[in-house]
Amino acid sequence: MDEEAPADRYARRWDALSVLLVVAVLGGLTLVSRSDTGASFASIVADGGVVLAACVLVPVLIRWPVPGALAMAALAAVSPAGTPAASIAVLRVASQRPLPVAVGVAAASAVAHALLGILRPIPGLPYGWFLVIDAAVHAALVAWGALIRLRHVARCERERRAEEEQAERVAAARRQERTMIAREMHDVLGHRLSLVAASAGALEYRPDAPAEQIAHAAGVVRAGVHQALEELREVIGVLRADDLVGSAGGSGGSGSSDGEARPQPTLAGLPALVGESRDAGLAVELDDRTEGTPPETLGRTAYRIVQEGLTNARRHAAGLPVRVVVEGEAGEALRVELRNRLPSGPSTSDRRGTGLVGLAERAASVGGRLDHGTTADGDFRLAAELPWPP
Structure with a gap:
């Protein structure tokens, strides 16, 4: 004011x-x-x-x-x-x-x-005509002024609507960003905590294991918990930074608490991802047939699909081998497939999350598609086909 x-x-x-x-x-x-x-x-x-x-x-x-x-x-x-x-x-x-x-x-x-x-009186102008002209002039003045007022009101209304639409676009962008953050948190923390659960389960069911195996499993648990806490802290930092930017009148943005964004994993991180699963006791075979390096967004999407697939395999088919196949080249498509045998008894986990729904949304966001289900030979198959621009 x-x-x-x-x-x-x-x-x-x-x-x-x-x-x-x-x-x-x-x-x-x-x-x-x-x-x-x-x-x-x-x-x-x-x-x-x-x-x-x-x-x-x-x-x-x-x-x-x-x-x-x-x-x-x-x-x-x-x-x-x-x-x-x-x-x-x-x-x-x-x-x-x-x-x-x-x-x-x-x-x-x-x-x-x-x-x-x-x-x-005006010489030569009858008073009757003077009154007609008087009324006509004032009517014209009122009509002119009303037109000016209507245009002003219309302009103010357009400005108000433009401000509301801009505010709605900003709010939609912030909601979308928070949804992406929540999806990343689900993928990252779900994978990390499943590794911790698998290693802790090994300690619980094999108390007579050699000391080296117990120490290794305990190290995996400790490292997994530490990394999960670090990743959770980063997510909270992003949300707080987003709130601060939004309260200052910005359109929202992502960033960590220290102002630097953590590098996002891409397809090059698959060997390390598979190695973590192997350390947690999951038998994983990786067959990487890609030719060239896909774009960052495409590679990150494929990485998250493999990550979620391995997480689900540890939850629902613990101890059974998993085969991961990644193939494709520029100008065609990047195909990701995970297969694992279904357990003969009940699943080791009865949890039903939204991981596969999130993966389908991820694939659709880059123009691809995701399929999953049980094959004729009794395997669970998770497959995605993502367009790879030339």
Whole structure:
């Protein structure tokens, strides 16, 4: 409010100066025309006083349009020199006030001019025609002012809608970003915690294992928990940074708490991902037949598909081997397939999450598709085909 008040004050002053200049110029021209028609000196002096009074009333018209317009109409009732100021006043009221108010002010001005026609009739113009012209001019002023007001209201409405649409776009972008963060958290933490659970399960079911195996499993648990905490801290940092940017009026953005984004995994990280699963006791065979390096987004999508597939295999078919095949080249498609035998008994996990739904959305986001289900030979198959641009 404090910053806008000076701007409003300057705008009002400039508006008053502009109206004052128009009233003074038109009033002066009226005085000149009166002197050319042979009016008496006293009459011209009186008309000059009316012009001066109209100029004095301009600030009143700017601040209080209706009272100012009525005062201008009163001046027009006694002198033709007040007609320009009264006409400008009617136009201003019609452009700033509702139509009923504008019609009332215009009617008062028309009555004042009707009185002027009686006090100072125009030679050669019948009074009846004078009233017709008087009514027509004021009707035109009201219509003109109403049109100006409607355009102003329409412009304000367009600006308001544009601001609302912009705010909605920003909110949608923030929701989409949070959804992506939640999806990353599901994939990363789900994979990491499944490794911890597999290693902890080995410690629970093999208490008589050699000390080296127990120490190795304990190390995997410790490293997995540490990495899970670090990744969770990064996700929370991203969300907090996003909240801070949003509260400052930005459009949202991603970033860690220290301002640097952690590099996202790509297809080159598959050997390390498979190695982690092997360390947790899952027999994984990786067959990488890709030719060339896919784009970062495509490689990250394939990585997440393999990561989620390995996580599901540890949850639902622990101890059974998994085969991972990745193949493709630029200009064709990148194909990812995971196969594992289904357990003969009940699944080792009865949890039903949204991992496969998220994977399908990931694949669709890059123009690909995802299929999963049980094959004829009793394997569970998870396959994705992602377009690889040339």
